[in-house]
Amino acid sequence: MASETVAFYLFGAIAIAASLLVIAQRNPIYSVLLLIASFGALSGLYVLLDAPFVAVTQIIVYAGAIMVLFLFVVMLLNAPHEDTEYDERVHPLMRPGPMRFGAALALLLVAELWWALGRGGDSGGFPAGAVASVGAIGRSLFTDYGFAFEVTSILILVAMVGAVVLARREERR
Amino acid sequence: MTPLLVAQLVLTLVVFVGLLSSAAAMVYVERKVAAFIQQRIGPYLVGPKGLLQPLADVIKLMFKEELRPRAADALLFGLAPIISATAAFSAFAVVPFGGETTLLGLLKEPLRLQVADVNVAILVIFAIASMGVYGIVLAGWSSNSKYSLLGGLRSSAQMISYELSYGMALAGVLLVGNSLSLTDIVHRQAGTWFGVIPRWFIFLQPFGFLIFLTAGIAETNRAPFDFPEAEQELVAGYHTEYSSMSFAMFFLAEYINMVTVSAVATDLFLGGWQGPYAESIGWIWFLVKVAALLFFYVWMRWTLPRYRYDQLMAFGWKVLLPVAVINLLVTAAGVLYFGL
Numbered sequence: 001m002a003s004e005t006v007a008f009y010l011f012g013a014i015a016i017a018a019s020l021l022v023i024a025q026r027n028p029i030y031s032v033l034l035l036i037a038s039f040g041a042l043s044g045l046y047v048l049l050d051a052p053f054v055a056v057t058q059i060i061v062y063a064g065a066i067m068v069l070f071l072f073v074v075m076l077l078n079a080p081h082e083d084t085e086y087d088e089r090v091h092p093l094m095r096p097g098p099m100r101f102g103a104a105l106a107l108l109l110v111a112e113l114w115w116a117l118g119r120g121g122d123s124g125g126f127p128a129g130a131v132a133s134v135g136a137i138g139r140s141l142f143t144d145y146g147f148a149f150e151v152t153s154i155l156i157l158v159a160m161v162g163a164v165v166l167a168r169r170e171e172r173r
Numbered sequence: 174m175t176p177l178l179v180a181q182l183v184l185t186l187v188v189f190v191g192l193l194s195s196a197a198a199m200v201y202v203e204r205k206v207a208a209f210i211q212q213r214i215g216p217y218l219v220g221p222k223g224l225l226q227p228l229a230d231v232i233k234l235m236f237k238e239e240l241r242p243r244a245a246d247a248l249l250f251g252l253a254p255i256i257s258a259t260a261a262f263s264a265f266a267v268v269p270f271g272g273e274t275t276l277l278g279l280l281k282e283p284l285r286l287q288v289a290d291v292n293v294a295i296l297v298i299f300a301i302a303s304m305g306v307y308g309i310v311l312a313g314w315s316s317n318s319k320y321s322l323l324g325g326l327r328s329s330a331q332m333i334s335y336e337l338s339y340g341m342a343l344a345g346v347l348l349v350g351n352s353l354s355l356t357d358i359v360h361r362q363a364g365t366w367f368g369v370i371p372r373w374f375i376f377l378q379p380f381g382f383l384i385f386l387t388a389g390i391a392e393t394n395r396a397p398f399d400f401p402e403a404e405q406e407l408v409a410g411y412h413t414e415y416s417s418m419s420f421a422m423f424f425l426a427e428y429i430n431m432v433t434v435s436a437v438a439t440d441l442f443l444g445g446w447q448g449p450y451a452e453s454i455g456w457i458w459f460l461v462k463v464a465a466l467l468f469f470y471v472w473m474r475w476t477l478p479r480y481r482y483d484q485l486m487a488f489g490w491k492v493l494l495p496v497a498v499i500n501l502l503v504t505a506a507g508v509l510y511f512g513l
Contacts, residue, residue, distance in 0.1 A: 029249070029314065036307070053353075056296040064303030065333070068310070072329050075314050075322070134293075134353060 008048055015041035028074045032067060039063040053134050185288050192265055196428035197227035203471050210475040237417040242317055245414065249315035254415065254422035257308030261426040264301040264433045267294040269356045271446045271456035286446075286456055287356065294355040295343055298437055302339075302392060305430065306332045309394075309411050312423070316414040324410025327482065328394060334489040335391035335398075341497035342385040345378050345504040346441045355437075359445030373444040380500045382442045384493060386469075389434040391489070393427060395470060397477040398485060435466035 018038035025031040039062045046055035141149055201216070201224065208215025216223030241250055271286030291297050306329055313325015350358035364372045375382045391398040412423045439445060439462040446455030480488070 029246075033249075033307075033311075052291065052293045053296070056293050056300050059300040060296065060303055064300060064306075065336075068303070068306055068329055068333060071307070071310055071314075072326070072333075075310070075326065 004048055008045065011041045011044040011048070014038070015045070029071070032070050032074055035070075036063045036067050039067070053137060181288075184286070188265065188288055189262065192262060192429050192432065193425075195432050196425050197231070199428045199431065199467065199471075200227045200230065202467070203474075206468070206471045207475045210472075231421070234417055234421045239417045239419065240414070242414050244317040246315040246317070249311050250414075251419070253308050253312035253315060254419040254426075255308075256311065257305060257426040258422040258429075260301050260305035260308060261429040261433065264298050264305075265429070265436065267291045267297045267355065268433065268436045268440060269294075269359060269445065270436065270459045285356070290354070290356060293353045295347055295353050295358075295441075298433070299336075299340060299343060302430075303332075303336060305426070308423075308426065312415065313411040316411075318414050320408045320413045321411050324413070328411060331391055331394075331398065331485065331489075334486060335388040335493070338384050338489065338493040338497040339388035339392060341494070341501050342378075342381045342388065343441070345381040345497075345501050346374055348501075348504050348508050349374055349377050350441075351508075355440045355445075359440050359447065362444040363447050371444055371447065373442060373447075375442040378442065378500070378504065380496060381504070382438070384497045384500065385438055385442065386466075387493060389438065390470065390473065391485075393430045393434055395427075395431065395474055397473065397479050399474075399479060431467065431470055432463065435463045435470070438466055439463050 015038050018034045018041065022031045022034045022038065025034065039058060043055040043058040043063070046052075046058060204226065205215045205223075207213075216226035219225040219229045241247065266288040267290075269285070269287035269290070309328045309332075310325045313321045313323075313328070316322070346358065347353055350361050352358055352361070358374075362372050362374060366372060366376075370376060412420055415423060436459075439459060443462045443466075445462075446459040448455065448458035
């Protein structure tokens with residue numbers, strides 16, 4: 001096997017194993033760290049796809065910025081280990097209704113994945129090598145995918161306004 | 174194995190050992206400069222002029238007992254200093270510190286004085302810097318001690334706040350340099366304007382340089398921004414519970430981060446290895462510039478008092494970040510208008 005194939009299976013295995021372990025952990029800090037490991041493996045896959053810019057951006061944005069905030073929140077809230085009998089019995093997400101809803105969502109996700117993967121490679125895609133160039137990514141982001149980009153910006157802006165509104169203390173009069 | 178590959182492996186080893194000894198040298202310089210500023214003599218007993226003091230410190234640290242609080246999370250407690258030290262070492266891998274050399278004709282193909290030539294080197298440094306935060310945060314959390322936790326939380330808040338300005342200052346340079354590769358950026362700084370002023374980006378990006386230096390001090394947790402380990406409030410911050418070699422790893426990481434930030438600032442703003450006779454002695458120019466920046470760091474530490482924590486946060490978000498954004502906008506407009 002070529003070394004690239006070996007690397008692909010290695011990174012793929014790490015990504016899948018780490019992602020599975022994320023939901024198998026009872027300590028939220030370990031979940032966060034395993035998610036970072038999974039992002040790191042994904043970044044390795046991007047390098048194999050000849051897209052170093054995307055790989056590094058993946059590390060900076062997800063593994064760096066977002067996961068630090070996750071860790072920050074988990075540490076600040078001091079989220080408890082979910083290993084007591086009490087948790088299993090009383091936790092609202094452990095009741096039958098929410099669990100059935102979750103199962104339905106999981107089935108839906110599998111169906112969606114099946115459909116999406118079955119469609120094949122008719123997504124247009126980039127010409128070979130273009131993904132590596134930062135200029136090419138920027139140009140396509142602001143022209144071909146301009147609408148999606150702007151909609152995402154507005155979505156993030158709404159989330160920011162929401163966070164500020166939620167976090168703001170009411171002034172006492 | 175081709176001779177070039179051997180040379181590259183040797184170069185990697187040299188960089189590794191060089192970083193280690195630069196940390197040792199910095200410990201000595203720091204203590205001597207501090208002593209000079211405070212009108213003391215500083216270390217003078219171990220070796221001539223106290224030059225062997227760092228060695229004595231390392232031996233002392235090695236023979237200390239490795240302690241771990243009983244309530245600590247054993248795995249993460251052990252992992253945290255390793256993450257810190259690894260991130261510190263790996264960031265330097267993409268920093269070029271000289272042009273190409275054939276080692277006085279020993280090699281047929283020229284060897285590039287850089288461990289790994291990545292075409293997105295600037296972003297790699299930024300990414301690894303953001304990974305280094307985890308070492309500190311995890312050390313703070315896993316120690317299960319209030320001082321450590323507060324130190325870890327402060328450090329993550331501080332690093333997230335200053336990373337934004339740091340990134341904006343980097344973006345300004347890569348607009349002017351029109352590349353993400355540090356080697357290209359240094360090559361663009363060759364030559365002079367009007368025959369006197371070197372074509373360094375510090376003259377095109379003076380605000381970018383100041384922002385980069387300030388954010389760099391905050392990123393490396395140095396005084397006057399050393400809140401994660403503010404002695405008067407937090408004992409020793411995130412590494413309160415660490416002793417012996419695991420403490421040494423944090424210590425090492427801090428000094429190596431300082432060297433890396435100075436080296437990156439040299440490549441981005443001070444023309445890297447450009448200077449008279451850069452073809453042959455470029456790396457000496459590089460070392461001189463890095464040493465000057467390192468001295469500046471030490472000088473700052475012993476001159477300025479520590480700010481208050483809310484002042485640090487207010488400064489980061491309300492002064493440094495807006496200035497960095499404006500700097501980026503003006504740079505982008507300038508590059509577009511003058512077509513640099």
